[in-house]
Structures are given as structure tokens and as C-alpha cells.
């Protein structure tokens with residue numbers, strides 16, 4: 001393939017030759033070779049394919065068949081009840097039409113936030129839907145809330161003994177109400193819960209792959225903490241089938257075996273530090289050491305000041321050379337990074353993988369709920385870069401929007417949906433915002449990948465030159481996405 005008349009790094013009239021999965025040549029006027037397909041770029045900006053540095057692929061696929069349970073789709077208890085009931089009715093109608101009884105058909109809700117109807121318990125959900133198992137995920141991804149039918153179905157209800165079977169012990173992380181019964185709240189029990197759910201249809205990763213390709217995304221880092229052999233198998237199968245045409249970097253634990261496909265690889269070990277949970281300092285240190293022993297960096301989920309302080313202490317304790325840091329270590333989210341911690345981040349060479357779009361998507365709630373002292377340090381970008389901290393971005397989809405361009409726009413505007421600024425000093429220019437998604441999977445906040453001979457043919461062609469594209473940063477401009485030399489999205 002020969003791409004002609006593209007703008008690369010500000011130079012217009014450039015041609016790019018692709019041979020196999022690589023870029024073969026780049027130059028001002030390459031002439032067409034026999035049999036070569038020619039793409040006229042029309043002066044449009046040609047970028048390396050975008051890399052989403054923090055996403056959860058299987059959760060994105062599952063979210064497609066789920067009920068939206070948080071703002072802006074659902075804002076209060078009545079709207080939540082209506083959404084869940086509509087889904088239950090639709091499922092019942094579908095089951096009737098197919099003349100089959102769906103075994104244990106569950107309603108799955110996502111994106112819940114406490115501003116809708118407070119801390120939901122089984123009783124709250126029972127009042128909305130009682131006859132079908134319902135599970136609703138908090139938008140943090142850390143918490144599931146179940147109604148009584150669901151609690152009974154997974155076998156931890158103390159009253160399930162009525163059916164003759166003794167109830168299983170609820171694991172730590174399962175909440176209990178004042179009466180001592182499970183209250184339906186399951187904290188950080190994703191894998192535990194999945195094992196108890198009826199087998200679900202294989203998630204439609206092809207739709208996820210298409211969606212990403214349409215945005216110009218040719219690579220992602222799946223930052224899911226619970227990625228195990230079963231998840232690796234699903235993702236490898238999807239890549240092999242071509243459902244996911246992107247390159248995948250996976251996190252998961254230190255014992256995870258490397259995937260057996262050239263387009264999948266292991267990245268850092270994911271570690272989650274949650275506020276309000278008992279912390280075993282020594283266990284965290286041991287986990288970091290196991291990551292090191294496996295030759296892997298760590299990516300630590302930190303959304304509060306306290307979690308960041310703890311993370312820095314854990315890294316300090318885990319590494320043989322105190323303060324030296326380990327290449328590739330990352331802070332995921334870095335939702336609150338106060339100035340007094342910057343030196344340590346720089347000293348350890350930590351990269352922050354942030355979500356600028358949370359300012360746009362969740363900013364109104366932050367203004368109401370976040371400590372005024374922390375507001376200027378929310379999802380920082382420019383200030384981190386000024387201090388010498390490498391910064392990259394990921395959508396965190398499905399917890400954030402899948403569109404990386406809306407994330408870039410938010411990095412530039414730093415405004416809530418209602419237009420209020422948050423940490424305006426953290427705004428970056430459009431080129432910097434774009435570069436948040438152009439780093440290498442291994443060096444997310446490092447230099448942007450380059451379009452040079454020998455580089456992978458992972459490209460994103462825009463319909464406009466840079467001076468226009470950078471003004472809008474709109475996904476609508478993506479005209480062609482090429483991954484490993486193949487066109488994976490053609491919006492022309």
C-alpha cells in the first residue's frame with residue numbers, strides 16, 4: 001500500500017509505503033510500484049495508531065449488554081428502578097419470543113454512582129426488581145450490588161437454607177446488614193462472583209475491536225487486575241480470529257504466563273490499593289518483589305492522596321536500591337497528586353497514566369464531593385509534566401468513554417459538563433493531549449512513536465491537516481486506521 005499526500009510531523013506532501021506489517025519507506029514523492037494500492041490522504045494528518053494505555057476490554061464488551069445505572073442516563077432512584085424494570089421486561093419478552101426459559105437470566109447494571117440513590121443494598125434493589133437476579137456495578141468497578149434473588153442465586157444467603165442446601169460462607173468483602181445477613185454489597189469480589197454466575201455468552205469483543213478501530217486505536221493496554229489464564233485465552237482467541245485487530249498489552253498478576261500470540265504480550269503487574277480497605281504493607285511489598293522476579297514492572301491503582309503515599313512507601317521498601325525506581329513502573333489514574341509528592345514520583349521515574357476526561361464526565365460530582373484542598377490536584381497533566389513526570393492517558397473504558405479523542409479534548413479544556421473549570425493550570429495544548437495516546441506500550445509517557453521505515457505499520461489517517469485537526473481533536477476526523485499493515489477501519 002502507498003499512502004500519498006499525507007502530513008507527517010508537520011511536513012505535507014509525504015508518502016508512506018507499507019509492506020507486510022511494516023513501514024517500508026517514507027518520503028516526499030514515492031512513486032507507485034506495480035500492484036500497489038494507493039490511498040490518497042488529501043493532505044490529511046497521518047499519525048501513528050493511537051494506543052489506549054488503560055482499558056478493560058472484557059468489561060467494555062459486557063457493558064454493551066448492560067443497563068446504564070448512573071449519570072447522565074440515570075440520575076435518581078425512580079429512573080434507576082425504571083431502567084432495571086425495563087430491562088427485566090425486555091429479557092422476559094425475549095425469552096417468551098424464543099419460547100425458551102433463560103436459565104438464571106441476570107440483569108446486569110453498570111456505571112452506578114451513589115448520587116443516584118445512595119449506598120444501594122439488596123433491599124433497595126428488591127423494591128425495584130424482585131423476581132429476577134439483578135447485579136449492579138459501581139462505576140469505580142470495585143463494587144457489585146445484588147438484589148435478594150441474586151444473593152440467593154450465588155448461594156451466600158443465610159436464608160437459602162430453606163431450599164435444603166446449607167448456604168456457603170460469604171467471603172471477606174461481602175457486606176452484612178444490621179441484621180447480620182449479607183446486604184448484597186460485594187467489594188472487590190469480581191472473580192469470586194464470576195465463578196458463581198451462570199455461564200454467560202462469549203463477550204462480543206469484535207464490537208469492541210471495531211469501536212476502537214473507528215477511533216484510530218491500534219493498540220491497548222488492558223489494565224484489569226484479575227486477568228488470569230481464562231481471560232488470556234478469551235483475548236488470545238479474539239485476536240487470533242481478528243475480532244480484536246489491535247495489539248494487546250496485558251497486566252494481571254505476577255504468575256500470569258505470557259500469551260502465545262505475537263500481538264499479545266505481558267505488561268506491568270497490576271496492583272490495586274483501595275482506600276478504606278485494610279492494607280497489608282508486607283503483602284504489597286512481597287507482590288512488588290514477585291513482579292520484579294518475573295521481570296515485570298508494576299502499575300498501581302491510586303485514586304487518593306493516601307493511596308499514593310502508601311504506594312511510594314511500598315515501592316521504596318520493595319526495591320533493593322532505595323529511591324532508584326524500576327523502569328516501567330506506573331501510577332494508574334493518579335487522581336490526586338499533591339505537589340509535595342512530585343519529587344518522589346520524579347525520583348522513581350514513575351509514569352502517571354491518567355484519565356483527563358473524568359474532569360468532563362464526573363467533574364460536577366468532584367466539585368460537590370472532593371475535598372477543596374485536593375481539587376487543584378485532580379487528574380493532573382501539565383503540572384506533572386512541568387515537574388518532569390512522564391504522563392500518558394487511557395480511557396479506562398467502560399468506566400470512562402471509549403473515545404480517546406474526547407479524553408484529549410478534556411485534557412485541553414479541563415472543564416466539567418456544565419462548563420466549570422477544574423485545575424485549569426493542568427490544561428495542556430492539543431498536540432500534547434494527542435501525544436498522551438501516542439507513546440509506546442512499554443513507555444506510555446515517553447516519546448511518541450514515529451512513522452519511519454521499519455516501524456510497525458500501525459497508522460491513523462485524519463481527514464484534515466494538523467492545524468485543523470488539533471483545533472477540533474474530533475474522532476469524526478479519523479478516516480482510515482491501519483494495524484499491522486491491514487486496514488481495520490475505513491470511514492471514507
Ligand SMILES: [Zn+2]
Nearest residue numbers: 054056223396
Ligand atoms: Zn481501570
